Amino acid sequence: MSSAWNQSVVILGTGSFAPERVMTNDDLAQLVETSDEWIRPRTGIRERRIAGENETTSDMATEAARKALENAGVAPEEIDLIVVGTCTPDMAFPNVATIVQARLGAKPGPAMDLEAACAGYPYVLDVADALMRRHGHRKALVIGADKMSSILNWNDRTTCVLFGDGAGAVVLGLEEEPGHGLIETKLGADGRDGPILCVPMMPKQAPTWPESLAFAPDTIYMNGREVFKQAVRVMGQSSQELLERNNVTSEEVKLFVPHQANTRIIEAMADRMGVSMDRFIINLDRYGNTSSASIPLALDEANRAGRLQKGDYLLMVAFGGGLTWGATLAKWF
Ligand code: ACO
Numbered sequence: 001m002s003s004a005w006n007q008s009v010v011i012l013g014t015g016s017f018a019p020e021r022v023m024t025n026d027d028l029a030q031l032v033e034t035s036d037e038w039i040r041p042r043t044g045i046r047e048r049r050i051a052g053e054n055e056t057t058s059d060m061a062t063e064a065a066r067k068a069l070e071n072a073g074v075a076p077e078e079i080d081l082i083v084v085g086t087c088t089p090d091m092a093f094p095n096v097a098t099i100v101q102a103r104l105g106a107k108p109g110p111a112m113d114l115e116a117a118c119a120g121y122p123y124v125l126d127v128a129d130a131l132m133r134r135h136g137h138r139k140a141l142v143i144g145a146d147k148m149s150s151i152l153n154w155n156d157r158t159t160c161v162l163f164g165d166g167a168g169a170v171v172l173g174l175e176e177e178p179g180h181g182l183i184e185t186k187l188g189a190d191g192r193d194g195p196i197l198c199v200p201m202m203p204k205q206a207p208t209w210p211e212s213l214a215f216a217p218d219t220i221y222m223n224g225r226e227v228f229k230q231a232v233r234v235m236g237q238s239s240q241e242l243l244e245r246n247n248v249t250s251e252e253v254k255l256f257v258p259h260q261a262n263t264r265i266i267e268a269m270a271d272r273m274g275v276s277m278d279r280f281i282i283n284l285d286r287y288g289n290t291s292s293a294s295i296p297l298a299l300d301e302a303n304r305a306g307r308l309q310k311g312d313y314l315l316m317v318a319f320g321g322g323l324t325w326g327a328t329l330a331k332w333f
Contacts, residue, residue, distance in 0.1 A: 007133065007176055007178060008175045008178055008181040008333075009172050010180050010181030010182070011170050011171070011172060011330065011332070011333060012072035012074060012170075013069065013070070013072025013074065013171045014170050014296065014303045014304075015064045015065065015067025015070065015170075016064050016167065016168040016169070016293075016297045017067065017166065018166040018167075018297070019051040019052065019055055021049060021051070022047050022048075023048055023049070023050045023164075025047065028161055031154055032156075032161075033157060034157045042264065044264070044282070044284055044285055045284055045289075046286065047286060048164025048165075048290075049164050049165055049287060050149045050164065051149060051150075056090040056147065057086055057088050057089055057147045058096045058099040060145050060165065060167035060293075061086075061100050062099075062104065063167065064169040064296070065104060065141050066104070068300075071303070072171035072173075076105050077106065078107075078139045079104065079106035079107060080107040080109035080139060081109045081111075081131055081137040081139075082100055082101050082110070082140065082141045082143070083097065083113075083114060083142050083143070084097040084100065084112070084114070084124065084144075085113075085114055085115070085116065085143070085144040085292035086120065086144070086146055087120065087146060087151075087291060087292065088148060088151055088291075089113055096145065097111035097143075100141070104141075106141070109137060110131065114127060116326070117197070117320030117321035118259050118261065118291045118318055118319060118320025118321065119318040119319050119324040119326050120144055120292030120318070121168075121294070121316065122317070122326025124144065125142055125172075125182060125185055126187060128140045128172055129172070129185065132174050133174070137174065138173065139172070140173075141169055142169065142170050142172055143168070143169040144169075144295060144296045144297075145166070145168075146165065146293050148163035148220075148288075148290065149165050151220055152220060153215065153216045155216075156216075156220075158224060159219075159222050161288075162288060163289045163290070163291070165293075166290040166293040167290075167297070168293050170296060170299070179331070180333050181330060184246055186245075186326065187324075187326040189322050190322070191322065193230060194321070194322060194323070196222070196226045196230075197320070198220075198321055199218060199221070199321075200215075200217045200221060201217035228264075228265060232265055232268040234319050235318070235327075236269045236272040238325055240273065242327045242328075243315070248329065250275050253275075253279065254279070254309075254312035254332075255281060255307055256270075256275065256279055256280045256314075256315050256317070257281050257295055257314065258280060258295075258316075259289075259294050259295060260283060260284035260288075260295075260297070261319075263282060263284065266280055269317075281298045281301065281302045283298050291320065294318070295316050309332065311332065312332045313329065313331055314329075315328070315329055
């Protein structure tokens with residue numbers, strides 16, 4: 001057994017995938033009583049991508065992974081660990097990670113899914129980071145993928161306008177030189193706030209919170225105002241704590257990659273931290289909230305636009321149902 005705590009786990013490449021079908025706010029106005037004038041100022045969302053009926057989370061995850069491997073210059077056979085963040089797996093089991101592994105022809109190393117709703121990405125990054133250092137995995141695929149359209153109540157205008165489908169991936173590598181790559185992740189959860197944002201019933205299971213059955217129980221229920229307040233608080237707080245613990249100031253962070261739920265949440269967080277919005281990447285106007293996929297989708301866009309150079313600090317931060325949250329500080333490699 002090897003242990004690599006004095007090495008670095010670095011991001012070698014990024015990739016993303018979004019389904020072809022674009023659904024605009026005007027398209028949604030044909031389904032529920034809503035409008036572009038209501039949605040855009042309150043959320044920042046103009047349109048989102050919606051997967052085809054037979055297009056699954058693992059299909060999107062595999063495509064994003066392929067692009068990340070290409071970007072990293074890493075062959076699928078080199079991958080010895082796959083961790084996927086998702087709350088919309090294709091089926092109860094096998095998990096999405098094993099489907100991706102088989103399709104890519106990766107090594108028969110560990111392959112697992114982890115569910116932390118929209119905070120899934122910091123969770124999977126931290127788990128992959130720890131497993132790589134603990135067991136010496138050399139190359140990992142860390143994927144966030146969600147088909148949110150499959151758990152939306154298309155009659156509920158308060159939620160169906162907010163979400164979209166997509167996937168993003170990074171290739172992580174274990175490097176000898178310490179002090180680079182993933183520096184620290186801080187994760188948290190508070191299960192007492194679970195009922196404010198949930199999909200209360202899995203098929204054929206009894207609901208944990210019977211009061212939420214007034215809504216279609218296998219689709220998203222959300223108390224939007226409460227989620228909004230909590231999101232601003234936990235994303236700001238966990239980012240600040242992480243920076244302080246690592247003696248990094250917010251001015252030193254080149255790019256913030258927040259979970260893409262709502263522009264107003266991101267603006268409120270930036271305001272609290274005293275950071276100008278031009279250092280926050282935003283692509284939710286084109287994708288909506290893609291849950292676990294939102295951070296790697298945005299990171300891939302930043303990477304391909306050349307917004308990160310070697311040595312730049314990068315802070316990724318998310319919150320989601322649970323409530324769960326997490327922030328990752330990294331140095332671009
Ligand atoms: N179109 C038109 N009207 C609407 C819509 C819509 N799509 N949705 C709600 N309304 C109406 C409501 O019915 C309400 O009408 P009423 O006053 O007649 O009752 C009115 O608009 C105001 O509704 P509020 O819910 O109070 O609107 P608010 O200003 O709070 O904005 C929003 C709602 C955008 C959802 C906001 O609360 C928010 O962004 N919350 C955070 C949500 C979020 O980020 N969720 C993702 C979490 S991540 C995860 O893990 C899944």
